[in-house]
Amino acid sequence: MGKPRMIILIRHAQSxxxxxxxxxxxxxxxRVKLTPEGWAQAHEAGRRLRSLLRADDTLHFFTSPYRRTxxxxxxxxxxxxxxxxxxxxxxxxSIKVYEEPRLREQDFGxxxxxxxxxxxxxxxxADYGHFFYRIPNGESAADAYDRISGFNESLWRxxxxxDFASVCVLVTHGLMSRxxxxxxxxxxxxxxxDLRNVNHCEFLIMRKxxxxxxxxxxxxLRTWSELKRERAAAAKEKEKKLISSxxxxxxxxxxxxxxxxxxxxxxxxxxxxKWGGCPNGCNHAKYY
Numbered sequence: 001m002g003k004p005r006m007i008i009l010i011r012h013a014q015s016x017x018x019x020x021x022x023x024x025x026x027x028x029x030x031r032v033k034l035t036p037e038g039w040a041q042a043h044e045a046g047r048r049l050r051s052l053l054r055a056d057d058t059l060h061f062f063t064s065p066y067r068r069t070x071x072x073x074x075x076x077x078x079x080x081x082x083x084x085x086x087x088x089x090x091x092x093x094s095i096k097v098y099e100e101p102r103l104r105e106q107d108f109g110x111x112x113x114x115x116x117x118x119x120x121x122x123x124x125x126a127d128y129g130h131f132f133y134r135i136p137n138g139e140s141a142a143d144a145y146d147r148i149s150g151f152n153e154s155l156w157r158x159x160x161x162x163d164f165a166s167v168c169v170l171v172t173h174g175l176m177s178r179x180x181x182x183x184x185x186x187x188x189x190x191x192x193x194d195l196r197n198v199n200h201c202e203f204l205i206m207r208k209x210x211x212x213x214x215x216x217x218x219x220x221l222r223t224w225s226e227l228k229r230e231r232a233a234a235a236k237e238k239e240k241k242l243i244s245s246x247x248x249x250x251x252x253x254x255x256x257x258x259x260x261x262x263x264x265x266x267x268x269x270x271x272x273x274k275w276g277g278c279p280n281g282c283n284h285a286k287y288y
Contacts, residue, residue, distance in 0.1 A: 003159045004060075004168040006052075007215060009177045009204040010045060011197075013038035013075065015068040018200070024112040029105060034071045038200065042075025045201040050080050052205075053167060055089040060096045060165040062155075064103040064172050072201070073097060073171045096165070102151040105173040106144045109137035131189045141179060141192070148179045174198050185217065196222040 017023050017032040024032070034042065053059075063073045081092045112118055125133040134140040158164055170180070174197040181204065182192045198204065206215040 002162065002164060003208060003213070004164065005057075005166050005208050007168045007170070007206040008049070008052075009170045009172065009180060009206075010072070010076070011174045011177055011200055011202055012064075012066075012069045012072040012171065013041035013045070014200045017068075021112075021118065022115060024108070025114070026111065028111070029108060030066045033067050034075075038068070039071070039075055041201045042072045043079045045072070045203075046076040046079030046082075048203065049076060049169070050088070050090070052203075053090070057090075057167050058094065058165040059090065059167050059169060060098070061169045061171060062098050062100045062103060063170075064105065064176070065099045065101055066104055066173075069103075069171050069173065070099070076169075076171070100151060102147045103170060103172040103176055106135070106141060106175050107138040108135050129189075129193060131193055141175060144176060145179050145183060148176065149183050152180070152183050177204055181217065181221075184215070191223075194223045194225050196224055196227065 012034075014035050014037050015032050016027075016035055017029070018038075019035055061073055061077075063069050077092060077095065077097075081088050081090055081095070113121075121135070125135075131141045131145075134143070155168075170177075172180070177198055178192060178195050181187065184206075187195075203219075205218040207218055208215055
């Protein structure tokens with residue numbers, strides 16, 4: 001078959017860690033399982049995948065070895081191969097499934113610390129830049145990029161095999177999906193950091209162009225900058241409506257308050273937090 005006609009990236013379904021982050025303090029990340037809602041999402045993803053396929057398609061699945069991704073794959077296969085409500089053209093024995101450790105989640109360390117410390121770490125990562133920020137005892141997104149690069153290269157070599165499937169499905173994690181696309185489409189670090197996460201069991205579809213042979217990403221990726229603009233526009237519109245509803249009498253009252261300094265002050269931008277350096281003042285000079 002050679003190069004598949006489609007590559008589909010799927011983020012795992014909702015896990016217990018998505019419902020309760022504190023679970024990572026006692027359960028290793030790779031052992032976190034799906035919630036009942038997550039199983040329902042995985043089953044629905046199988047039905048959606050079935051509707052995208054042609055009857056003569058063949059399938060290769062590559063899944064992260066984490067429990068939540070393996071369970072998502074199981075849920076997808078359950079409905080994809082089911083003969084209910086009609087016979088499936090995709091019998092389970094015809095679908096190859098491979099566990100691929102390079103598709104695993106970014107390593108966030110071992111057992112995670114308390115919620116307050118994790119929140120502090122997320123703020124620090126946001127200030128530092130979450131592509132290069134390395135989690136203590138874990139990885140940076142740049143580290144994950146290195147291993148996904150190796151996977152992409154070996155996957156490309158497999159495309160040269162005659163028995164490779166017509167549809168390749170990668171069941172992985174939100175960040176790893178974005179890292180995969182970053183490597184494939186040569187995204188900049190700035191664009192990667194602007195990308196928002198994909199939803200649980202959301203499909204990212206890369207379809208091969210019959211003309212160029214290149215893979216075209218069919219999804220419109222969501223970004224934080226776009227969300228910020230949308231929120232700013234919504235706030236401006238809300239303020240406009242509020243102003244138009246205020247009576248002339250209220251406007252005069254507002255002016256009097258401003259004159260006496262009692263009006264609400266403008267929001268003050270908090271000073272940027274300092275993460276590096278010595279937290280209690282530097283005294284290293286006395287040692288030199």
